[in-house]
Amino acid sequence: MKIGYVRVSRSEQTHALQVAALESAGCGRIFSDTISGARAIRPGFSALLDHLRPGDEVVVWKMDRLARSLVGVISMINQIAEKEASIVSLTEPGINTTGPHGKLILHVLGAVAEYELGLIRERTRAGLEQARLRNAKLGRPRKISAGQSDMIVKSITNGQLTQAEAARRFEVSPMTIQRLMARSTNAST
Template sequence: MSTETPRQQYLLGYARVSTLEQDEALQVDALTAAGCGRIFVDKASGSLQHRPQLDALLEHLRPGDTVVVWRLDRLGRSLRHLIDTIQDLQARGVAFRSLTESIDTSTPGGRLFFHVFGALAEFERDLIRERTHAGLAAARARGRKGGRPTVWTPEKLQVAQQMYDSGQHAITIARVLGVSRASVYRALQSTGPLTMMQSSTPHRS
């Protein structure tokens, strides 16, 4: 029979400040007062994909634990990311609390709140998708295609063709005209046969 002591269930705090100059003391004090036995702190932009301390927190979690944050925006990069993260916690048997908004997913009211949150986020995505499709359809009806406007003017195309005809490589043409090499290839292909090898070594002056 195993004599291993079951792991204690913890309140684990997560704090984030957006720059190295900001002080996380306010968040840490609030999380400590809430009873968090350990606090993970990231100093990074909310839009940054990789947050090492959040990753460490997620790896440390066990069923029955609770993640605590000072405010909702400290955890999620966006509403969708916040909802996905909390749904992942719930699937792992981990609760979530936000002190400022008084949300606790270990309670029926807290779980209901995030179900409503998730439904609103899905509704917002559907509206954005619908508006995008309607805008593209309207543009097509007016004879325009979606996407970025071209950087190529008739004058630039003429210069590119002249440089190509004189034996210049695409990388040189791109540098002179301030466009990408791939854009040069596409432009020359659209104006006529392109026989220049894309893998050619650029010539050096």
């Protein structure tokens, strides 16, 4: 059975072009998502996987409708393959896992994706190491300065402010204030 999958990123976009192409290709059922390609959890794709039976053929308009990155596409293709189903792209004729040529292309793409991930990790590690050597501060910047932290701790300890009031006044979450208070308690013991 041919089963279609369509995805658009935003609600102001439409599935119409993709749906028309999949219906013309003979898809009996079409699953859809309106969600960013970077999102891992997709209700429509999950429903498609639940519906798949061995021998089914998943049809997409373009492979980028599956995911934004090559790694994401390969991951989703593997999920489809685990269900013993194949995948066909209507606009990319070389991608058709029902035959040996399409499987070969996907394996090559998978190897390229793995290589790309390795390069990204390598560059990230090198960049972090260089930043450490320069004594650069890594991570997210603090929302509260050291001076503000001292003032908040004193105000809460003296009873001038509650933790909730401090959070509102300094425009941070209550959890930020709780962590600040915990750090000051640990530092004084």
